[in-house]
Amino acid sequence: MQQEDLQRAAKEIDDADFILITAGAGMGVDSGLPDFRGKEGFWRAYPYAKKHNLAFEELANPIWFKKDPFVAWAFYGHRLNLYRETTPHSGFFKLLNIAQSKKDYFVFTSNVDGQFQKAGFSDKKIDEIHGSIHYLQCVDCCTPNIWSAKNIEVDIDFENFRAKEPLPTCKYCGEVARPNILMFGDFNWLSQREEEQRANLVKFLESINNKKLVVIEFGAGKAIPTIRIASEDLAREFSATLIRINPRDYDGPPDAIKLPLGAKDAIEKIYSYIEK
Numbered sequence: 001m002q003q004e005d006l007q008r009a010a011k012e013i014d015d016a017d018f019i020l021i022t023a024g025a026g027m028g029v030d031s032g033l034p035d036f037r038g039k040e041g042f043w044r045a046y047p048y049a050k051k052h053n054l055a056f057e058e059l060a061n062p063i064w065f066k067k068d069p070f071v072a073w074a075f076y077g078h079r080l081n082l083y084r085e086t087t088p089h090s091g092f093f094k095l096l097n098i099a100q101s102k103k104d105y106f107v108f109t110s111n112v113d114g115q116f117q118k119a120g121f122s123d124k125k126i127d128e129i130h131g132s133i134h135y136l137q138c139v140d141c142c143t144p145n146i147w148s149a150k151n152i153e154v155d156i157d158f159e160n161f162r163a164k165e166p167l168p169t170c171k172y173c174g175e176v177a178r179p180n181i182l183m184f185g186d187f188n189w190l191s192q193r194e195e196e197q198r199a200n201l202v203k204f205l206e207s208i209n210n211k212k213l214v215v216i217e218f219g220a221g222k223a224i225p226t227i228r229i230a231s232e233d234l235a236r237e238f239s240a241t242l243i244r245i246n247p248r249d250y251d252g253p254p255d256a257i258k259l260p261l262g263a264k265d266a267i268e269k270i271y272s273y274i275e276k
């Protein structure tokens with residue numbers, strides 16, 4: 001049964017003119033990145049959160065940059081370093097290979113880790129709907145400007161879960177800087193970078209023009225179903241086949257191809273079926 005579904009998926013991808021890749025945290029798991037699934041998963045990655053009984057939503061909250069910026073930067077600095085050190089798994093490269101063989105492709109993701117860019121996907125073909133950890137903004141929004149984090153180094157005392165001095169600061173007012181990520185309970189996220197990316201997505205969608213689109217979704221969970229809903233809505237709107245790849249939450253619309261697999265495994269299997 002699964003083999004049939006894989007062959008169908010490969011055929012749909014083979015026949016498509018355009019590919020829309022949608023991805024949640026499950027995409028990065030095979031690169032060794034945590035997906036913070038459930039409180040236990042989050043606590044395994046961050047013992048500090050366990051000790052203080054903090055859920056992901058409570059630590060991934062801008063309030064920490066005011067309350068205790070050293071804790072805030074222990075959390076985000078650790079993730080920044082982790083994402084910088086991580087090599088995207090081989091599935092990313094095979095997926096890029098497939099995407100580049102088409103008229104055009106686009107990536108729509110809630111991941112803030114920059115792994116698609118790192119694997120060679122064009123920055124102009126990605127919408128990071130929750131922002132990116134590789135960009136910074138002022139915690140007080142003294143300026144609408146967003147700047148690259150590439151020259152920022154954050155050292156962390158992980159034992160005590162505190163970033164070491166100096167913390168990243170706003171280059172305009174000297175206040176603490178924060179990642180340009182949409183956090184929980186976040187009213188200060190500066191969204192203009194994402195709005196520019198969104199405009200590129202709109203252009204991509206307009207260019208499809210009755211040609212064949214396929215939507216391939218990877219590891220998008222149900223806790224925050226933004227990616228899943230977007231995949232389903234866009235597939236419907238463009239009469240596209242939705243291929244949902246998820247080892248757990250693979251259920252979906254009746255006409256979707258559902259593959260209960262991890263991202264890397266699924267891409268490798270599909271890749272082997274695609275006519276080259």
Ligand SMILES: [Zn+2]
Pocket residue numbers: 138139140141142143170171172173174175
């Ligand atoms: Zn500032």
